Amino acid sequence: MNHETPLSPLPLHLLSALRCRVLTARQLRQHGVPAAELTERCRPGGGWQQLLPGVYLLHPGPPTSEERLHAVLLYAAHRGPGVPRQPDPSGDTPQAMITGLAALTLHGFSESPPLLALERIEVLVARTRRLRSTGFARVVRAAELPVAREVTGVPTAPVPRALADAVAGLGDAAAVRRLLTESVRDGHCEAPAVVRELSRARLLSRPHVVDAVDTLLAEGRALAEQRLYAMVRAHDLPDPLWNVELRLPGGPHLGGVDAFWPEHGVALEIDTRAPRPEEDPPHSAFDHKREHLERLGIAVVRCLPRTLREAPEQQAAVVRTALMAAPDRRPTAYVVALPR
Structure with a gap:
């Protein structure tokens, strides 16, 4: 044939x-x-x-929720003016993906409405696409499409991007706060990733979003601290001094750390910063503090919330290596550790 x-x-x-x-x-x-x-x-x-x-x-x-999602994706992927005839050669990113509240519902958020309750379903496409919002399809554009996740067979924007697109259309401060808090509390993503997307979407100028971000960062830090405590116990690491402020005797404050092993000259800090595009990473406050402490002979371990959540054994190995290397380092300057 x-x-x-x-x-x-x-x-x-x-x-x-x-x-x-x-x-x-x-x-x-x-x-x-x-x-x-x-x-x-x-x-x-x-x-x-x-x-x-x-x-x-x-x-x-009426169409089912699955049929509505499928219709929106077909509409967005339909070839029209400005749409290339050939797909992306990499084949990694579809031409369109579900985002916003519908994506959060697909990701399993309890605070987002059921799919059938949504008047509109947001679909993320490249900025170059000539496509209009119509009916229950709301078109959202991106300069660069993120890598989609397949959720129940539906190409879906990752949680941080979906959150930013959802928050852009919400004026209810309580609803925004609940969604952001759930994203971290239920382990969907880490707070810095969410804040980064909100910043890219220029949403941090909205007072109710800023208030929700403060709650989000506090929630993210509390969870990271709990995971740090659990990691130290589960991997039989020596008990440190928790949440202390370091200073030179009679001298200036050196900064706060989340854990400090004075006998080994090792400090650990959970890095919950939300990087800004304009920030110069080598000159961040975190790096200044690390350089200052290391000049005093104190090794500083940077700990990411995502590592604590996804690979605590890897983080424990880093800490153990730093503790074991203490005899090979020069003597540590005497510092005072005060509760913070």
């Missing part, structure tokens, strides 16, 4: 057997449905309906 031979159109009566009965006009033509018949079937009593421009539902009655 010649592989170039076109397949026969799918018989019309078999379209009803499709699991997701949402197709574009182009797909229907490929199944042998001419434009005139499509128009006739979408008339009152015809059994089909147009959900979005060029996207059709092959049964009467």
Whole structure:
């Protein structure tokens, strides 16, 4: 058989057997449905309906949540003016992905509404796309698309990006705070990643978002501290002094650290910073403090909340290595550790 031979159109009566009965006009033509018949079937009593421009539902009655998601993705991926004919050669990123509240619901957020309760479903596309919001499809543009996650087979924006797109459309301070807090409390992502996306979206000028971010960062730090305590216990590390302020005797404060092993000259700090694009990383406050302490012979271990959550054994190994290397370092200057 010649592989170039076109397949026969799918018989019309078999379209009803499709699991997701949402197709574009182009797909229907490929199944042998001419434009005139499509128009006739979408008339009152015809059994089909147009959900979005060029996207059709092959049964009467309201669409399911799955059908609405599928319709929005088909609408956004439909080739039109400004859309390249060939897909991205890398094949890693789809042309469109669900974002905003719908994406958060797919990710399992309890504070986001059920899919059927959403008047609009947000879809993320490249900024170069010439595509309009219409019906229940709201188009959101990005200069660079993130790597989508497949959630129940649906290409979905990662949680930090979905949160930023959701927050952009919310004026309810309590709702924003609940969503941001849940993202960290339930382990969907880390606070710095969320703040980074909110900053990129220029949402940190909104007072109710700033207030929610303060709550988010406090929640993220509390969780990271709990995981740090658990890591020290679970991996049989020596008990440190917890949450202390270091200073030279009769001299200036050196800064606070989350854990300090004075016998070994090792300090640990959980780095919960939310980096800003304009920040110069080598000259951050964290690096200044680390350099100052290391000049005094104190090794500083930087600890990321994500590592504590995803790889505590890896973080424990870093701390243990620093403790074991104490005899090889020059003597530590005498410092005073005060509760903070």
